[in-house]
Amino acid sequence: MPEDKPDRTGSLRIAVARRITALRREKGLSLSGLAARAGIGKGTLSELEAGTRNATLETLYALAGALGVPLTGLVGDETGRSVSDGVVDARLLMVRLHDDGGTSEVFWLTIAAGGTRISPPHVPGTTEHLRLVRGSARVGPQGAERAVDAGGSRSWSGDTVHCYGSTEGAEGVLVIETPRGPA
Template sequence: MPEDNPPPDVSPRAAVARRIAALRHARGLSLTALAARAGIGKGTLSELESGTRNPTLETLYALAGPLGVPLTGLVGDEAGRSVSDGVVDAHLLSVRTHDDGGTTEVFWLTLAPGGTRISPAHRPGTVEHFRVVRGRGHAGERGAEQGLGPGEAHSWPGDTVHTYGSEEGAEGVLVIETPGDVPGPS
């Protein structure tokens, strides 16, 4: 993965900027093409790549799909990294890269009260699993979300548009399994 281990003097924002730019170049995509595929503004993408804009979770997920990488492909695979968008706070607990290039990412997810986050489709074959530990929330394929309380879990195809949300706030563990050996976008 490009820039997996940036120099220690590089800020997390600068490391994300380098990863996005390196992946975009490796895929032969222009700023305009990647921005269009991700559904974000070209100016936003330019600011992210220059390190002058803080990336939100929503924007990172929007970019990860067209770049063909899991979220940790953009934020790094160091445990303890966090990214938030005001509705969802994702704190990386662990990531494992498998022999076939697939990954299993484990996040502690905190859902803010009264919010719902729509997540774009991830790489083909991705599967997500969410287990609520505290509070009540809902998650799953958009239009087929499941309500979940403490100890309850739900799994769904992560390669479809899906949502996370809670009326009262919730916390739990999210596992994202991304397959390997799947050709990236052209």
């Protein structure tokens, strides 16, 4: 008889729901207020907080930015945890919480062939660094993307709308440095 495996998607969905709710309340925001800040529907946020809806990577980044936390502030800092939207898959390799309240997150990033992902702005002062290992990609602030080939790297401000795209597919290491968020 096959071994039963825990429903990791369900438990992650519930954990994310609890974190969003707790952070929203801690910041003194209503559902409507947070939804407006993040640019998502109030119904979507309500379903996310109830744990009845899976969040997309784009929605998680929008909420993280609106709440002033890094992505791991919502999905947790369990090494190996992966979030994906079909174009970008980000698997957490490491998180470092700094004494000054900032965070460094290290992800193994995979960009699907033919895909483009537009990422909402993160917390003010956030910086992203991508070092490609395979393939080629166009990354950076929207409208100012630049090509990066295997062995190359690029850094940009993550507190503006930015893009990840690749015609052939790409893999690399993404470091997101997030300063201490607003109180």
